[in-house]
Amino acid sequence: MPICVECGVPVANLYTEYSKGIIKLTHCEKCNKFADKYVEHDFVIIFIDMLLHKPQVYRHLLFNRLEYRDHGIDPNVLKLGILLILFDVYIKWFRLEKYYTVSNIPFIEQPLFLQYLYILFLCVIEFIVFQFGVRLAVFFYISDKYAIVKYNYITMALIISSFGKILIISMVIWDYDQLEFSWLINVVVLTSNIEALAVFLDMDYYKSFGIMVVGLGLKILAQMVFIEVTNSPLLMTLLSI
Ligand SMILES: [Zn+2]
Known part of the structure; x- marks a missing residue:
């Protein structure tokens, strides 16, 4: 299950897709922020936030971006x-x-x-x-x-x-x-x-x-x-x- 990158609580989904390429980011019910703003960001922003040591970017990469697996490495x-x-x-x-x-x-x-x-x-x-x-x-x-x-x-x-x-x-x-x-x-x-x-x-x-x-x-x-x-x-x- 994906999580909110801001506060870490599980969310049902990160976005809703209305038609191809048109999505609406989900708001977290706990903190009221976008559950995962990185869904819309490109790799440059992600890389910069990694350099800035932002915890949100690591939550995005580890919990929301990687496909869940019980064993082994992606x-x-x-x-x-x-x-x-x-x-x-x-x-x-x-x-x-x-x-x-x-x-x-x-x-x-x-x-x-x-x-x-x-x-x-x-x-x-x-x-x-x-x-x-x-x-x-x-x-x-x-x-x-x-x-x-x-x-x-x-x-x-x-x-x-x-x-x-x-x-x-x-x-x-x-x-x-x-x-x-x-x-x-x-x-x-x-x-x-x-x-x-x-x-x-x-x-x-x-x-x-x-x-x-x-x-x-x-x-x-x-x-x-x-x-x-x-x-x-x-x-x-x-x-x-
Ligand atoms: Zn939240």
Whole structure:
């Protein structure tokens, strides 16, 4: 059932279609605002509101736009997730290249595809462990609040709200000095993740932040274990930059 993006109560429908292309948005009976104004908005407005961390836009995306599913990830969200992992690979590779160029150290003598595989593996493991960590934290934090928690939607909320990583690519194109502002985008991604999680689980930001800390903590732990196990000088360099 769709919900009002302003106050979160369920509504019967988001709009009534009188004829093709002519619709009337439904008013929410509780807050008297349009139940979902984003029905009529194009993607640019949605993207801007995501950047502005508006809770309404995440309610729209998670509850009203995605087709309801008991299990699994929406194919389009999955594609975005794969794209974000590949972005991570590219950014790590870019930082490595910059590091070796600046420090005048010969690049690690390993076949190129092996280097790529190492970084890809690391990024996939980071992604999986981060998702696992967040789900684990959600399980312990709020298992008494809801009878059923839709963990697949938690993953989708995290993927959708990580859209900010796309902005890092623009820095690579424009060749800003060593991605010095990439930390700022990481902050935007983190705060977007906190917002999306807080909206989906209907919780305050402190709890949402606590859940993210667990996810990120496990991710850093996984990086250290992965490097210890593979003992790869490439990855050691990568994480020490
Ligand atoms: Zn409402």
